[in-house]
Amino acid sequence: TYDFGLTNKIFCFNFVSLPAERKGDPSAISSFLSLTSYLVQHAHRSIRASLYTYINLFTLQLLLEDQALVKQICSDDSKTAVRLCRQRQPYLPLFRGERPLAASLLDIAVDAINHNLRRRLDIQLYTMSMEMLLRIISFLGRSRTRLSYHWAELWRSLLSFVRFLTTYAADIKSLHGASPLIDQVVNLIAISLSTGESFLPDTASYDDLFYKLVETGDILTKFRDS
Numbered sequence: 001t002y003d004f005g006l007t008n009k010i011f012c013f014n015f016v017s018l019p020a021e022r023k024g025d026p027s028a029i030s031s032f033l034s035l036t037s038y039l040v041q042h043a044h045r046s047i048r049a050s051l052y053t054y055i056n057l058f059t060l061q062l063l064l065e066d067q068a069l070v071k072q073i074c075s076d077d078s079k080t081a082v083r084l085c086r087q088r089q090p091y092l093p094l095f096r097g098e099r100p101l102a103a104s105l106l107d108i109a110v111d112a113i114n115h116n117l118r119r120r121l122d123i124q125l126y127t128m129s130m131e132m133l134l135r136i137i138s139f140l141g142r143s144r145t146r147l148s149y150h151w152a153e154l155w156r157s158l159l160s161f162v163r164f165l166t167t168y169a170a171d172i173k174s175l176h177g178a179s180p181l182i183d184q185v186v187n188l189i190a191i192s193l194s195t196g197e198s199f200l201p202d203t204a205s206y207d208d209l210f211y212k213l214v215e216t217g218d219i220l221t222k223f224r225d226s
Contacts, residue, residue: 001015001032001059002055002058002059002062005059005062005063006062009066012062012063012066012069013068013069015028015029015032015063016029016063016069016072016073016078016101017072017078026081026082026083027080029080029101030080030081030082030083032056032059033082033084033101033104033105033108034082034083034084034085035056036053036056036057036060036108037082037083037084037085037104037107037108037111038085038087039052039053039056040053040057040085040108040111040112040115040116040125040129041085041087041088041111041115042087042115043112043115043116043122043125044115044116044118044122050122050125053112053125054124054125054128057112057125057128057129057132058128060105060108060132061128061131061132061135064105064132064135064136065135067139070135070136070139071139071143072101073100073101073102073105073136074100074101074102074136074139074140074143074145074147075100075145076100078100078101078102079098079099079100079101080098080099080101080104081096081097081098081099082099082101082104084104084107084108084111085111088115090114092107092110092111092150092153093150093153099148100147102136102140102147102149103147103148103149105132105136106133106136106149106154108132109129109130109132109133110153110154110157112125112126112129113126113129113157113158113160113161114157114160117161117164119168119171119172120171120175121168121171121172121175121178123175123176123177123178123181124177126161126181127177127180127181127184130181130184130185130188131184133154133188134184134187134188134191137188137191137192137195137199138191138195140195140198140199141191141194141195141196141198141199142195142198144198144199145199146198146199146200146201147199147201148201149201151200151201151205151208151209152205152208152212155192155208155209155212156212158185158188158189159212159213159216159219161185162185162189162216162219162220162223163216163219163223165182165185165223166219166222166223166226169226189213192209193209193210193213196209
């Protein structure tokens, strides 16, 4: 799938838009996202699991690099039911039915953040997850596309990650690629705050982001210092 996506944009378009062959069956992209969801929750278990996770996330990055595809992924036209992994806590809210593909991608990135926290952090996995979040949120902000999503869970996970980075700063700073990852985290918070009014579904959702940042002000200060 990665090789086809890398060399053939028509394949990428069909991969995202092709419906299921039979009613009730998952589409190709639905199956792929479901597999990726299971991989990210278990990426820490072995090197093999990590490598499979990387290749799936690289494939999703290929899709998100194409602006026409990102537009489709974020639109209501892409609504698809995706079975996401729910084998490990913390669980994201269960959603039955169809959602824009972007919502499932956000869930996958949030699960990757929540389920792979270790002192010897998997920098590559977290870098790709942050990149996925940045690409989707950047597009939503630029295009003023409002996406119905449990945004509070994303902010909670992101700020918990900031707390984790602050607590284990000495261990993480020594890891290769940690500095660019930290830059991505800061950029993601900044772009969410500066463009949130454009893509969040209502004023209350934007206020929730603002207040969560205020509430973790002490942690953010320590994060900056460390």
